[in-house]
Structures are given as C-alpha cells and as structure tokens.
Amino acid sequence: MASSVRPLQKDEDRTSFRSGDADLDHFFHRYAGQNQFRHRAGVTYVYEHEARIVAYITVTAWTIESDILAVVEGRKFPPYPLPALKIARLATAEGERGRGYGSALVAYACAMAFKMSREMGCVGISTDAKRDAVDYYAARMLPGQRWRLMAASALGVSPRTGLPYSAG
Numbered sequence: 001m002a003s004s005v006r007p008l009q010k011d012e013d014r015t016s017f018r019s020g021d022a023d024l025d026h027f028f029h030r031y032a033g034q035n036q037f038r039h040r041a042g043v044t045y046v047y048e049h050e051a052r053i054v055a056y057i058t059v060t061a062w063t064i065e066s067d068i069l070a071v072v073e074g075r076k077f078p079p080y081p082l083p084a085l086k087i088a089r090l091a092t093a094e095g096e097r098g099r100g101y102g103s104a105l106v107a108y109a110c111a112m113a114f115k116m117s118r119e120m121g122c123v124g125i126s127t128d129a130k131r132d133a134v135d136y137y138a139a140r141m142l143p144g145q146r147w148r149l150m151a152a153s154a155l156g157v158s159p160r161t162g163l164p165y166s167a168g
C-alpha cells in the first residue's frame with residue numbers, strides 16, 4: 001500500500017477532503033494553495049495513502065518571545081524574538097482517524113524543525129492549537145525537549161499548571 005508525506009501540489013483537487021472541522025476544511029479547500037504558492041506564507045504537507053489525501057499539516061516560519069521561553073526553560077535567552085517552526089493547522093479525514101496519520105505528520109514537522117535548528121536556527125515548535133488538542137500535541141513532541149514546551153508556551157499556559165512537559 002503506497003503511502004507518503006509530500007508537499008501539496010499546485011491545483012490538485014482537494015475538495016473531497018473532510019475532517020469534520022469546518023474551519024480546517026475551508027482552509028484546506030480554499031486557502032492552502034494560495035497560502036503556499038502565491039503568498040509563500042506557509043507550506044501544507046499531505047499524507048497520501050493509496051492515492052487519497054487522508055491528512056494534512058500546514059507549517060510556517062514563526063518567532064517566539066524570548067521572555068516566554070526564559071520562563072518555560074528557567075534560563076536566559078537573547079532579548080529578541082527567537083526563530084521557531086509553527087504548526088498552523090493539522091487535520092485527519094473523518095473515517096481515517098486513529099491510524100497514525102496525524103502522529104506521522106507531527107513527527108515530520110519535528111524532523112523539519114530539528115533540521116532548521118541545525119541549518120538556520122530554530123528554538124522549537126510553536127502552535128496555537130485549540131485547547132482540547134494540546135494533549136494530542138504534547139504527547140507527540142520529542143520527549144523531554146523544547147519541542148513540547150513550545151506547544152504549551154505558545155498557548156500562554158504557565159509551566160506551573162502541571163501540563164505534562166519537562167524542561168529539556
């Protein structure tokens with residue numbers, strides 16, 4: 001069974017994708033292409049399984065305020081916004097959930113952030129995920145490292161709230 005993660009292609013038909021979340025579906029159908037090909041504001045990667053798009057993730061370059069990172073990590077950082085990779089959107093099609101597609105795309109983004117950290121600088125992954133999706137991300141970030149801290153800190157969640165992350 002052929003499966004791959006690849007960038008969205010220009011003008012490919014994606015109208016049949018349904019995650020059940022109206023906002024995420026609307027973005028994918030209507031704006032993911034122009035976001036990527038016209039504005040260069042972010043890139044959407046799709047998980048393709050047997051010639052069907054079963055999940056997507058949209059990532060973009062981002063920054064995080066150094067004082068937020070300092071609170072989370074308990075040490076100082078340079079006093080300017082620091083580079084990060086942001087997971088802007090993630091959705092798996094209804095009927096395709098629980099098969100690891102979402103986890104595979106988060107792992108793909110983590111690998112991308114790690115590569116960025118070595119090649120151009122990247123302090124971690126940021127996301128402004130919906131509150132009820134935080135646990136999903138937190139469980140999939142690389143263990144004990146900044147990637148999972150960023151998911152919480154980007155939400156403005158205090159490290160004292162007991163979210164399951166650890167300072168790497």
Ligand SMILES: CC(C)(COP(=O)(O)OP(=O)(O)OC[C@H]1O[C@@H](n2cnc3c(N)ncnc32)[C@H](O)[C@@H]1OP(=O)(O)O)[C@@H](O)C(=O)NCCC(=O)NCCS
Nearest residue numbers: 021090091092097098099100101102103129132133135136
């Ligand atoms: C969240 C989402 C992307 C997960 O996709 P998926 O391909 O089913 O994910 P995986 O197969 O890798 O993982 C499934 C596991 O995640 C769990 N999970 C799903 N949503 C979760 C959430 N909001 N919080 C915690 N766990 C969650 C499932 O219960 C399942 O657990 P199990 O492995 O113990 O059975 C998908 O449910 C979705 O599209 N949701 C609607 C949009 C959304 O919330 N997007 C993310 C934030 S913008």
